[in-house]
Amino acid sequence: MKRLDVSLEDVQEVYAGPVGVLWELLMGEEIHVGGWEDTETLAALAGVTGNARILDVCSALGGPARHLAGRFGCRVVGLDATPKMIEEAERRTAGAALSHLVSFRLGDALDMPFADASFDIVWGQDAWCYVTDKAQLIREAHRVLRPGGTIAFTDWVQTGAMDDAIFENLHRFMVFPYTETVEGYALLLEETGFAVARLEDISSSFPAFCREYRRVLTTTLRDQICARFGEELFRAAEQGIAGWIDAAVRGQVGRGRWIGWKAEE
Numbered sequence: 412m413k414r415l416d417v418s419l420e421d422v423q424e425v426y427a428g429p430v431g432v433l434w435e436l437l438m439g440e441e442i443h444v445g446g447w448e449d450t451e452t453l454a455a456l457a458g459v460t461g462n463a464r465i466l467d468v469c470s471a472l473g474g475p476a477r478h479l480a481g482r483f484g485c486r487v488v489g490l491d492a493t494p495k496m497i498e499e500a501e502r503r504t505a506g507a508a509l510s511h512l513v514s515f516r517l518g519d520a521l522d523m524p525f526a527d528a529s530f531d532i533v534w535g536q537d538a539w540c541y542v543t544d545k546a547q548l549i550r551e552a553h554r555v556l557r558p559g560g561t562i563a564f565t566d567w568v569q570t571g572a573m574d575d576a577i578f579e580n581l582h583r584f585m586v587f588p589y590t591e592t593v594e595g596y597a598l599l600l601e602e603t604g605f606a607v608a609r610l611e612d613i614s615s616s617f618p619a620f621c622r623e624y625r626r627v628l629t630t631t632l633r634d635q636i637c638a639r640f641g642e643e644l645f646r647a648a649e650q651g652i653a654g655w656i657d658a659a660v661r662g663q664v665g666r667g668r669w670i671g672w673k674a675e676e
């Protein structure tokens with residue numbers, strides 16, 4: 412599989428800076444495609460209850476963590492590698508009076524700072540595309556889950572062949588080292604010891620979401636983005652999103668959703 416030389420430091424720089432703010436302006440504080448509705452869907456499929464101990468891997472601003480805790484009364488720990496995201500997530504969680512249920516840890520998804528079997532559900536939304544070694548991420552998820560626990564996640568994926576120039580443009584813009592495929596993630600889950608309960612290609616709605624981000628960027632947000640971050644960033648964002656729309660329409664990129672179970676001992 413092709414890869415870009417993108418490091419964790421590159422991704423931390425994105426989320427500590429203007430582009431991280433841009434993603435929130437476009438998507439809301441749940442920084443994934445489909446917003447709160449997508450969180451509801453994943454929660455239903457994962458079987459979230461009030462008793463669950465959930466680990467949100469790559470939790471960013473903590474929007475989904477607060478959503479889950481507020482809705483179900485469950486405990487959620489968010490793990491993220493960018494200090495600014497952790498600070499902001501903690502501040503917003505205190506503001507929402509949810510700190511008794513939701514906490515955050517600074518750390519790398521490839522070396523999770525948690526003991527074995529600490530969680531009932533490992534959760535992720537549209538973020539593992541940033542991670543440089545998806546197999547190691549899935550192994551860590553398996554380790555920190557209790558036997559019988561659930562892994563539930565969505566992610567941006569590659570759905571069709573593309574030439575090197577398109578691969579480079581799409582991934583460089585997003586600062587993704589590479590994107591998995593729907594089947595590729597299923598294989599990684601199986602190889603790690605998960606039973607794959609569900610794998611879904613949910614790419615059909617992806618172009619419409621990307622078009623909407625572009626519309627909001629070029630209308631409502633245009634002046635604000637140019638004033639705060641400059642014309643150059645605005646243009647780069649517009650072109651980058653346009654590239655993703657074209658690739659999505661050509662069937663080269665999209666999104667997937669997976670649910671897996673760790674075997675009971």
Ligand SMILES: C[S@@+](CC[C@H](N)C(=O)[O-])C[C@H]1O[C@@H](n2cnc3c(N)ncnc32)[C@H](O)[C@@H]1O
Pocket residue numbers: 419422423426440441442443468469470471472473474475490491492493496518519520521535536537538541542543
């Ligand atoms: C798109 S945002 C995540 C959005 C979040 N899942 C949500 O739905 O609101 C990506 C986040 O992944 C984090 N991240 C990327 N690579 C990471 C890694 N190896 N370990 C921990 N966090 C990482 C970034 O710091 C960033 O906050």
